[in-house]
Amino acid sequence: MTSIDVRELTKEYGGRRVVDGLDFSVRPGRVTGFLGPNGAGKSTTFRLLLGLDRPTAGTATIGGEAYPRLREPLRRVGALLDAGAAHGSRTARDHLLALAASNRVPARRVDTVLEETGLAAVARRRVRTYSLGMRQRLGIAAALLGDPEVVLLDEPANGLDPEGIIWIRALLRRLAAEGRTVLVSSHLMGETAAFADHLLILGRGRLLADTPVREFIHARVRPHVRIRTTDPAALSDLLARHGHDASRDEAGTWIVRHTRVDDLGRLMSEAGVPVLELATREATLEEAYLDLTASETEFTAPPQEA
Amino acid sequence: MSFAPALHAEWIKIRTLRSLLGALAAILVATAAFSALAATDADDSDPLFSVFFGINFGQVAAIAFGTTAVASEFRGGALRLTLSAVPDRGRWFVAKATAIALPALAVGLLTGFVTLLVGRSVLGASAPGWSAGLRGAVGCGVHLTLMALFAAGLATVLRSGMATLSVLIPFLLIVSFVVGDLSGGVADFLPDRAGQVALHSGWDGTLGPWSGLAVTALWAAAALLAGAWSLRRRDV
Structure with a gap:
């Protein structure tokens, strides 16, 4: 059983607190939605979890270990951070083959995840010919490559068509049902409520709510x-x-x-x-969420008449 | 986690990018072709350099190879994915540098020998002897490899291929060329000049063929160390 544990996690960029004393755990066997307006610190938290950024204070561990200390980390943790991470001149298959080699993941897993994400037919095409939705699928394929027990996805529904949204809901539900730890960020409340069991709500780097979706709806709506x-x-x-x-x-x-x-x-x-x-x-x-995050949104647009 | 998987992954990345394979091919073609052209119009003062004159063009391709191989990591968050797969940044960087050095050395040595054979057949009677020719061919391969590594280190510090090439190409074409002709002493120690001593029949400066290559190796090592330091220190 692999949990994600974040303790007093803080990150400052030039004196600005982007992540401010975050304290939470993500449990296996359920989908945890990581919600917050753009700029709330979700992506920074992901980078801190993966050891890509160094925290100003606090710790982030996966299964009790700091990510950089994991052996062959792709076999334990799969992450989607940037849909643009694959080089446009490389084919999707070659992109995944290189990634697989780095963690000694068998090459047949590459074909499995390409199949799973619906990219098998276009796997030998250059990534530059892909739509944003296809790049997201490739990013998700990369996250699933090592058959990891922890899956971290940053805004995976970005650019997906309606069919893709339905697909990713089912995928997330299945990953959680298999007992994996699934953390998925989004800035859309309605979308997240459709697949998450548990919510972590972030505003200006601080944790505003850590609650089951049902309770959030019951208490707030x-x-x-x-x-x-x-x-x-x-x-x-x-x-x-x-x-x-x-x-x-x-x-x-x-x-x-x-x-x-x-x-x-x-x-x-x-x-x-x-x-x-x-x-x-x-x-x-949606209103309950906006109500909760309104004061925490950094760039609030003036209200517009519908 | 051992080193071999990281190296394997970096090698796959190099052989699956057409631009990198193109740069490797350009090293061979540019060096050999420009050498052959220059050799048709050469005097007898420096027969070895008459054979290897084209390295001035080949080293631009070597620089492009080293730069592009690193710069591809600094776009679209590619490095985040790379370092999430291999979190030990030091080990990853050694793997990257090795994956650049090995094909560059193989192609560089091939370039050296092809250029030597072409040059000897063009020059005929005035061609350099085999022992000087072999020194030139090996020196050519090593020098091209070192220039690729120098560029790779610089690209890691600057985190951009465009910035690296905008520094190195004018440097090679103008600064080194002009300064090199103006003053003997210091210019001999510039990275591209020092390594090329091995490609001349004779030398009158402080540096000989092997000490010259050693100086270029020091430049490359300094650039790589700066790159490794920058990589370790910064968030990605």
């Missing part, structure tokens, strides 16, 4: 119901009588907080209030 009616007076009266916290915008749409469609639907039907629309608001998960 307030159920909202959207209602439109032809009889606003009757609806207003009904909501007030049942003590619901409701508000109405200029377009005449009501938002009712802390309730569920099931309850409101029955109430409105019994009171004979006509219904034009009755729906659960979907964006709340």
Whole structure:
């Protein structure tokens, strides 16, 4: 069982704290989503984990060992950091063969991971002819090359088409089900919630949340119901009588907080209030995340009218 | 973890890049072709250098080879992937330098002997003797290898192929050429000049053929050490 353990990890660049006292563990057998706005320190944390950058303070270990001390590290840990890491003039197969040789990974693994990532047909083409999505797949192939028990992927869904997104969800679920330790970064809440069991949320280098996805949704996502009616007076009266916290915008749409469609639907039907629309608001998960990271986002764009 | 897998990986990287194979071929073609051209119009003052004159062009190809082999690691995060596979940076760098030196030496020696044979057939009666010719051929191979390693070390410090070539090419074409003709003493110790003493029939400076190659080897070693130091010290 291989865990990732990060203790008081800090990294400064020219006096700026990019990673600030991070403390967390990533457990095997589940997918851990590493979430944060761009610039929150996710990629720096990955580089610190792999010994590519030296921490200003603190430690990062994999299975109790610092990464640079691992023997043949690709057989223990697979990582995707940069989709552009493969040289454009080399074929995907040659790129992986060189990587495999460095850790004495048998060459047949190269064909296995090319097959697994759907690149077998284009394996002998130069990487420069690849789309961003294909380069991401090649990066993932490189991460899986040594059949590692720990998989670290930095924004793997970047540039993937919808089919690729579905594929990577299934892949991550499978890797976790096989008992591997899977850490996947993203800046997209909805996407991450679709495959992660556990969340680490980062803002400006600090850990904001370390929580199971279900608990995050339960604690942070307030159920909202959207209602439109032809009889606003009757609806207003009904909501007030049942003590619901409701508000109405200029377009005449009501938002009712802390309730569920099931309850409101029955109430409105019994009171004979006509219904034009009755729906659960979907964006709340994203909002909970934005709410959590808003103050921590470094470059906040001025809010735009939708 | 042993050294051999890292070397194997670096060798695969070299033989799978067409630009690197092209640079290796250019070492041979440029040296031999320009030597043959120059030999058709040579006087008798320095028959050995009449045979190896083309090394001035061949060493540009050798520099391009050493530079490109290293510079390919400094684009698109390639070095991060490389060092995540081989985290011991010292060992990786020795593997990289070895993977550059071995093919450069093989091609360099081949270039030396091909150039010697071509030059002797062009020059005919005025050709250098076999013992001087052999010294020239071996010196040619060693000098080209050292220039490739010198460039590789510099490219590791500068972390860019473009920057390395913008330093080295003008240096070879202008500084060394002009300064070399102006003043004897110090210019003899420049990396490209010192190693080329082995390619002349006679020498009047401080450096002889082997001490000249040793000076170029010191330049290459200094560049590689600076590269290793930079690699160890910096985040990637």
